[in-house]
Amino acid sequence: MPDRPPLPLLRADALHKAYGSYHAVRGVDFRLMPESYVTLLGPSGCGKTTMLRMIGGFETVSSGRLELDGQSLLDIPAPRRPINTVFQSYALFPHLTVEENVGFGLAYRGRAGLGGDGRGLDRAAMRQKVATALSTVRMEQMAARRPRHLSGGQQQRVALARAIVNEPRILLLDEPLSALDRRMRRDMQIELKDLQRRLGMTFLHVTHDQEEAFALSDHIIVMNAGLIEQQGAPQEIYRRPDSAWVADFIGGSNVVPGRVLALDAGRARIGTAIGEVTAPARRGLAVDEAAALCIRPEQLSREAAAAPGAATVEAAVTHAVFAGSGWQVELRAAGGQPLSARLGEAPAPGETLRLAFDPARAWVTRGAAAGPRA
Amino acid sequence: MSRIGNWLAAPVAAVLVALCLAPLAVLFAYSFFQVDFVTISTDPTLKNYARIAGSATYRALIGHAFLSGAVVVAITALIGYPVAWFIARRGGVRKSALLTLLLVPLYTGDMVRIFAWRVILGAEGVLNRLFLWLGLIDQPLQVLLFSPVASHLVLVYNYLPFMVIGLWLGFEALDERLTEAARDLGAPAREVFRRVTLPLTLPGLIAGGMMVFVLVVGDHLTPQLLGGASGVTVISAINDLFGTAFDWPLGSAIACTLLATLGLCCALAAFALSRTELGRSLAAGEA
Numbered sequence: 001m002p003d004r005p006p007l008p009l010l011r012a013d014a015l016h017k018a019y020g021s022y023h024a025v026r027g028v029d030f031r032l033m034p035e036s037y038v039t040l041l042g043p044s045g046c047g048k049t050t051m052l053r054m055i056g057g058f059e060t061v062s063s064g065r066l067e068l069d070g071q072s073l074l075d076i077p078a079p080r081r082p083i084n085t086v087f088q089s090y091a092l093f094p095h096l097t098v099e100e101n102v103g104f105g106l107a108y109r110g111r112a113g114l115g116g117d118g119r120g121l122d123r124a125a126m127r128q129k130v131a132t133a134l135s136t137v138r139m140e141q142m143a144a145r146r147p148r149h150l151s152g153g154q155q156q157r158v159a160l161a162r163a164i165v166n167e168p169r170i171l172l173l174d175e176p177l178s179a180l181d182r183r184m185r186r187d188m189q190i191e192l193k194d195l196q197r198r199l200g201m202t203f204l205h206v207t208h209d210q211e212e213a214f215a216l217s218d219h220i221i222v223m224n225a226g227l228i229e230q231q232g233a234p235q236e237i238y239r240r241p242d243s244a245w246v247a248d249f250i251g252g253s254n255v256v257p258g259r260v261l262a263l264d265a266g267r268a269r270i271g272t273a274i275g276e277v278t279a280p281a282r283r284g285l286a287v288d289e290a291a292a293l294c295i296r297p298e299q300l301s302r303e304a305a306a307a308p309g310a311a312t313v314e315a316a317v318t319h320a321v322f323a324g325s326g327w328q329v330e331l332r333a334a335g336g337q338p339l340s341a342r343l344g345e346a347p348a349p350g351e352t353l354r355l356a357f358d359p360a361r362a363w364v365t366r367g368a369a370a371g372p373r374a
Numbered sequence: 375m376s377r378i379g380n381w382l383a384a385p386v387a388a389v390l391v392a393l394c395l396a397p398l399a400v401l402f403a404y405s406f407f408q409v410d411f412v413t414i415s416t417d418p419t420l421k422n423y424a425r426i427a428g429s430a431t432y433r434a435l436i437g438h439a440f441l442s443g444a445v446v447v448a449i450t451a452l453i454g455y456p457v458a459w460f461i462a463r464r465g466g467v468r469k470s471a472l473l474t475l476l477l478v479p480l481y482t483g484d485m486v487r488i489f490a491w492r493v494i495l496g497a498e499g500v501l502n503r504l505f506l507w508l509g510l511i512d513q514p515l516q517v518l519l520f521s522p523v524a525s526h527l528v529l530v531y532n533y534l535p536f537m538v539i540g541l542w543l544g545f546e547a548l549d550e551r552l553t554e555a556a557r558d559l560g561a562p563a564r565e566v567f568r569r570v571t572l573p574l575t576l577p578g579l580i581a582g583g584m585m586v587f588v589l590v591v592g593d594h595l596t597p598q599l600l601g602g603a604s605g606v607t608v609i610s611a612i613n614d615l616f617g618t619a620f621d622w623p624l625g626s627a628i629a630c631t632l633l634a635t636l637g638l639c640c641a642l643a644a645f646a647l648s649r650t651e652l653g654r655s656l657a658a659g660e661a
Contacts, residue, residue: 058554078557091555095573104569105559166559 007070009034009202010055010170015064017050024050026226027064032170032204037196039205039213042223043249048206051223052172055204057081068169079108084163085172089179090155092147098158099143103130105166133165136195153184160192164199171196173205177212189215210250214238222246242282243366244292254300254339256293257367260285268364273335274313281364290367295357297328300341303354310356315339317347331355398633404626414622422627435608436632440639442597442607443587446529450537450586451579453530458541458578462548473542476535484532488599491528495519495600520602528596533589537582544578591636608632 008031017025025047032038040048053059054066057078066073073081084105092101106126121129134140137157147155156176163171173192177185193216196203207213213220214234221231229249230242241247247255258272260281268281270293277293285291303312315331318338322328327346331339331353339355347353406418426432461472479487494500495518502514517523548571556566572579594609608628615625 056558079560079562085555085558087551087555089551091549091551093552093555093570104556104561108560108562108565162559
């Protein structure tokens, strides 16, 4: 007998948020599986923070359903939701010590409501929980300090401890790493992922940084203009973007606009400025529809090294940057189509190269102009 | 650098000494003099202070002044919190408009406002007529005017803007995300106010409270014109001593006693506050 699929922890159906005539979230469906790390990825203004605030209870839902463990959240005010947030600016209480900040929510544990067992915690149990949470984020030495005397990274850790100490069903993280420098951000990404695994908690993380989303997530929800463009595993989104917009936003990919010429068993023949190519394609394309060919920079190589059956393209070098493991080369192909490639050797500026790629590893997706939202 | 700074601060210090400390010093010196028929003898004596200590009337007047101040501070704080919060949460033009509206009554002058209230509260006044017309009462309420109720009502009305300004500044400095974080952590509204809003707006409350307290203690017109028999205040007593009675030394002594009591109360309040969690966090916030 096959295992039944686990029930979703959080369910959003046709979730909608309007501010007057402005629609921030325009009908969104998704599931949050237990113990998963999910990111809401999108450019600023795409509605991802509004989504997070609706789940946290800080924005009312205009229409649609939002359920936690099969129970509607819509009539439950923020303080009674078993959900905690790590705010973008951390929002630590400046007048309380680290210890008092972390213990803040424990006073209200066990209040009637979702996840409450009707019993409060005694002082000793509270102190124990605070100490455990602080050691989880390696901040036990700082317990008596005030937030202003901590660095950005330390404040971040306290904000995390303050949220996880309440053992929420879902931890919401609103661009938690955006205030940190690059190196610190890397370290915190690893710590966040590690923490989520150790605690077995469900994290929902909002970010506009693709790399961050890829580094952390089991599941990525890509949002644009209040709608979900695509959701799935990071590799899925990277390799098979659902639209030219996703390919472009995820970045790192050459997106060449074109038109579908023929379709056959999961492959499409697409006519573009750099020639006609037959490549694997997303489902649901139609002949003569605007489409886009996605080729990742590392798939482009000098023709000499190409395998048989490779497609070729001629392009002039406009710019080359040394990128450690190779050269990041910007080129311009026929019709002014910009391309970027990752090559082992430095090309001469202005040199025209014949580049090759394996069409079987390229991807044809919906064109930028094809969707209802450009 | 700091030497230059000291010199630059010198004019300010000079002005403070000339305009604040010197008059107080004169007042303090006078409180040890004595009226000798129609002249003032400068032989130092403690008789004035002895008279104050021995007089139930003066002690009661000082006590009443403090009680009035405390009551008006408490009432303006209760009314002021929601008002200040409301103003602080408005944007741009609306906020400016509301703040201006708040201050408009102050431009009309004390006397105009007091007489306007007499029209409202009098036996033949607006309120009594309204109540009679509604059938709530059979005959005009006399307590509305010339009573402590009337004078405190108008004191609250007069000085509410100062409290609101103080609290508004407190709310401007309060990051709204902190109250959101408190809600996120499960705190019900009452607890959010007690543990986050109140401690973080406390500097505004103290600033507003100090202004209102000092203004109420110093206001003798309102009680005199609206308080009826209860209208004698310590300030009007000092006024009378300096004016009609020509007893400057006793007047000075009462003024000094008032100041000293005020200082003592502030010190006690500060000490009491420093013993609470709220006060410690406040002190740390300013460190």
